[in-house]
Amino acid sequence: MRERLSPILAPYRRQRGALIPVLQKVQEELGYLPEEAVSEIAFFLGLSESEVYGVASFYAQFRFERQGEHTVKVCQGTACYVRGGRRILELVKRELGIEPGETTEDYGFSLERIACFGSCALAPVMVVNKTVYGRMTTAKARKTLALYRREPQVDG
Template sequence: MKRRSKSPVVHLPELDGVLPRYTREESQLIPLLQEIQDTLGYISPEAMQVTARHLNVPESSVYGVVTFYSQFYLTRQGRHKVKVCQGTACHVRGAVEIIRAVSARLGIKPGETTEDFEFSVERVACFGSCALAPVVVIDEKVYGNVTPEMAVRMLDELV
């Protein structure tokens, strides 16, 4: 049974152009969250409230989806997302050194975001491009046969 959210009404002006594009059906939950994340950079507690209200579903359902799927972030992410594959093929071909170089260059560990919100770094499982190992994905673009030096150079080009 659907329940309306009991939280105080929150308004996020950034989402004024987003919400009207989605019908008020539960089936819209994931696509709406994806667009909210594209807009805000993450799914804030307020965004979860707004989503629940718009779709007339409990906030707990929204929270459940956001925390279930690794594509959603609960904290603000950097403008550039750097994902270093830690799958077996990439691991044996130097992924650890890449992570070390990227972390040293940005001053953050995997799972963290730089203070200026320019970069977030993540360790991820196999991208399915093992023939290109080691693989780094920056802002959804896949780079293969990456060396630590190349990774640092790619970051420098984005600064």
Template sequence: MSLHEQLALVLAPYRGEKGATIPALQAVQKALGYLPEEAISETAKSLCLSENEIYGVATFYAHFRFEKEGEHMVRICSGTACHVRGSPRIVETLEEKLGIHSGETTKDHKFSLERIACFGSCALAPVMVVDKTIYGRMTTTKARQILDEYQDTK
């Protein structure tokens, strides 16, 4: 199925619904994993809105992505417990190591980096999650080593 056909299918329930920008974008992102340019233009056409209006909404909410996720999703908790125990330094270290900012994906599509809100493992703060594996009591050194392992073997 082409991207165009896939978008037509996903957007069909929202056709002409000007107030449905967020659910329509959520449905597209769920189907494709991100919002490519064609998704913005097709959503605009379906909802009878301008691309700027769609883009404005999509950029306002941090959970919409404009590039494909990397092979490994690295998430650093920035909830209070993790923050006070050093998560900002871990984010900085990984941004430097990967050469990207939080919210971006490396050029080789190996890693995406994101900050997340507290997900209830505060006793393990600061916490890093790679794909579905939780790593607790993180340090900058440990975080670098873990990423090296994913780079080499997984």
């Protein structure tokens, strides 16, 4: 971990005020903030681990659990909700077998519920990674998820 993070952390040695940008860069590199990374960050910036956790857990953008390869966000804002967003979320939960805030066992997908994605004209909206899928139906949502599923392993 130290080797992997050194190039990111080196310019910030003992710069306590740089905690947020450092957390962002480390999360960009690793996808989340594992315990080992938090202790490296604390060591480099001259903070305690609990100070780092205290700040990081205040911001919703930071994650302490490994995320799935793909992040599926289903909008539950008013425009999406009244146009069937709830059915889309139910379908995605069923298809992936997880609740919002969870990640599938194979780390293929993480699921999030969002309040408004700012694309209300396309309601109901579902976002996979950075791609926005609008005017969703349950059939379209199922097909969209299929695009991101890992190919099953074929034995021998």
